[in-house]
Amino acid sequence: MAGDRTDREFDLVLFGATGFTGGLTADYLTRHAPPGLRWGLAGRSADKLAATRDRLASLDDAVADLPLLTADATDPAALADVAARARVVATTVGPYLEYGEPLVGACAEAGTDYLDLTGEAEFVNRMYVAHHATAERTGARLVHACGFDSIPHDLGAYFTVRQLPDDVPVTMRGVVRAGGRPSGGTFHTALAAMSRLRQSKEASSARRRVEARPEGRSSRAVQGTPQRDGLLGYWLLPLPTVDPMIVARSGRALAAYGPDFRYSHYAGFESLPWAVGSAVSVGAVGLAAQVGPLRDLLGSRLQPGDGPDERQRSRSWFTVDFVADTGDGTVHTRVSGGDPGYGETSKMLAESALSLAFDDNPETAGQVTTAVAMGDALTERLVAAGIGFEVVPPA
Numbered sequence: 413m414a415g416d417r418t419d420r421e422f423d424l425v426l427f428g429a430t431g432f433t434g435g436l437t438a439d440y441l442t443r444h445a446p447p448g449l450r451w452g453l454a455g456r457s458a459d460k461l462a463a464t465r466d467r468l469a470s471l472d473d474a475v476a477d478l479p480l481l482t483a484d485a486t487d488p489a490a491l492a493d494v495a496a497r498a499r500v501v502a503t504t505v506g507p508y509l510e511y512g513e514p515l516v517g518a519c520a521e522a523g524t525d526y527l528d529l530t531g532e533a534e535f536v537n538r539m540y541v542a543h544h545a546t547a548e549r550t551g552a553r554l555v556h557a558c559g560f561d562s563i564p565h566d567l568g569a570y571f572t573v574r575q576l577p578d579d580v581p582v583t584m585r586g587v588v589r590a591g592g593r594p595s596g597g598t599f600h601t602a603l604a605a606m607s608r609l610r611q612s613k614e615a616s617s618a619r620r621r622v623e624a625r626p627e628g629r630s631s632r633a634v635q636g637t638p639q640r641d642g643l644l645g646y647w648l649l650p651l652p653t654v655d656p657m658i659v660a661r662s663g664r665a666l667a668a669y670g671p672d673f674r675y676s677h678y679a680g681f682e683s684l685p686w687a688v689g690s691a692v693s694v695g696a697v698g699l700a701a702q703v704g705p706l707r708d709l710l711g712s713r714l715q716p717g718d719g720p721d722e723r724q725r726s727r728s729w730f731t732v733d734f735v736a737d738t739g740d741g742t743v744h745t746r747v748s749g750g751d752p753g754y755g756e757t758s759k760m761l762a763e764s765a766l767s768l769a770f771d772d773n774p775e776t777a778g779q780v781t782t783a784v785a786m787g788d789a790l791t792e793r794l795v796a797a798g799i800g801f802e803v804v805p806p807a
C-alpha cells in the first residue's frame with residue numbers, strides 16, 4: 413500500500429500552504445500533528461512559503477525548520493519530485509480544473525496517496541478516466557473532496573447506513589444548513605464550475621462509459637424536488653453539488669449501503685421566503701456565470717487569498733441531517749460542526765491526510781471516496797476533533 417511507503421522522506425506534504433485554506437490547514441497540522449510527523453510545505457513561491465513557515469513558528473517553534481518544497485502546479489517535473497518524496501500529498505491549490513490534474517497524475521504514477529478539496533464534479537470524473545487505472549496499479553489512493561465538500565455528507569451517509577441492516581433497500585435524504593461566507597478561492601472555483609455545465613455532463617458520460625457497476629446492487633443519486641420536510645420541519649431545495657455523486661459512489665463500493673440505495677441532497681430553510689430568496693440569488697449568480705464579462709465582474713468582488721476572518725469564522729456553523737427510510741422504519745442522524753468552509757474544512761483535510769498516513773484502513777487503491785478509503789478511522793478522528801455524529805431520537 414502507498415501508505416506503507418515509510419522509506420520516503422515525508423509522511424505528508426501540504427501543497428498550497430500559502431493560500432487561505434492551505435494556511436489554515438498548516439495551522440491545524442502545527443497544533444495537532446502527532447509527534448515525529450515528517451511533513452513539509454509546498455507552493456510556487458519560495459518567499460511566500462518562508463513567510464508561512466515564520467507565521468507557523470510563532471505558533472510552535474518546533475516547526476521553525478519545516479522543509480519547504482518549491483513547485484508550480486503547471487511544472488510536471490517539480491510535481492513528480494514532490495510526489496516521489498512523500499507518502500501523502502494534500503493539495504489546496506484550486507480551481508482544480510485549472511491547476512489540479514498534473515499533481516493527480518504525478519501521485520498516481522508515484523504510488524503516492526493524494527487528497528484535495530475539490531467540489532468540482534467535472535474534475536473528479538475527468539481524473540477517474542485519466543488516472544484511476546494507473547493509481548490502482550501503483551497502489552495510490554486518490555481521494556477527492558476532503559473538505560466540507562464532501563466529508564460530512566459522505567461520512568454522514570456512511571454513519572447512517574451503519575445504523576441499518578445491510579440487506580434492505582434504503583432511500584435517504586441529506587439536508588444541509590450552514591451559516592458563513594466564502595473565500596475568494598472558493599468563490600472563483602464555484603463561478604468557474606457554474607460556467608461549465610455542458611463540459612461537466614460530458615465528463616460524467618465519459619466516466620460512465622468506462623466505470624464498472626456493482627453486480628446485483630444499485631446505488632444512485634436521485635434529483636429531489638422542492639418540498640416541505642414534515643419530519644425536519646424545513647423547506648427543502650435540491651442542492652446540485654458534488655456531494656450526492658460522492659455519496660452514491662460510496663454506496664456502489666460498499667455492501668453496507670444495501671441492495672438498492674438512493675440518495676437525494678437538499679439545502680434546508682426554516683421559512684419559505686428564505687428558500688425562495690436563496691433560490692433566486694443562486695439562480696442569478698448561475699446565469700451570470702454563463703456570460704464571461706459578468707463572471708469576471710462577480711469574480712472581482714472577492715480576490716484569491718481573501719477569506720472570512722477569525723471572528724466571522726467563529727460565528728459560522730453547519731448541520732447535515734440524514735433521514736433514511738427502509739420501508740420498515742426511519743433513522744434520523746445528524747453531523748454538525750463549526751465554520752464549514754474553512755475551520756472545519758482545514759481540520760477535515762488534515763485529519764484525512766493523517767488517517768491515510770497512519771491509520772489501519774482497508775486495502776484500497778485508485779480513485780476512492782473518503783467513506784471507502786477510511787470511513788471508520790476518519791469518523792473516529794473527526795469525532796475526537798469535535799465534529800458531531802449522532803443518531804437523533806424520534807420526537
Ligand SMILES: NC(=O)c1ccc[n+]([C@@H]2O[C@H](COP(=O)([O-])OP(=O)(O)OC[C@H]3O[C@@H](n4cnc5c(N)ncnc54)[C@H](OP(=O)(O)O)[C@@H]3O)[C@@H](O)[C@H]2O)c1
Nearest residue numbers: 430431432433456485506559560561595597598601716717
Ligand atoms: N470543498 C470545500 O469544502 C472547500 C473549502 C475551502 C476551499 N475549497 C477549495 O480550495 C481551493 C483553495 O481555496 P482558497 O480559498 O484557499 O484559495 P486561495 O487562498 O486563492 O489559495 C490558492 C492557493 O493555490 C496556490 N496556487 C495558485 N496557482 C498556483 C500555481 N500555478 N502553482 C502552485 N500553487 C498555486 C496559491 O499560491 P500563492 O499563495 O503563491 O498565490 C495558494 O497557495 C479552491 O479551489 C476552493 O474552492 C474547497
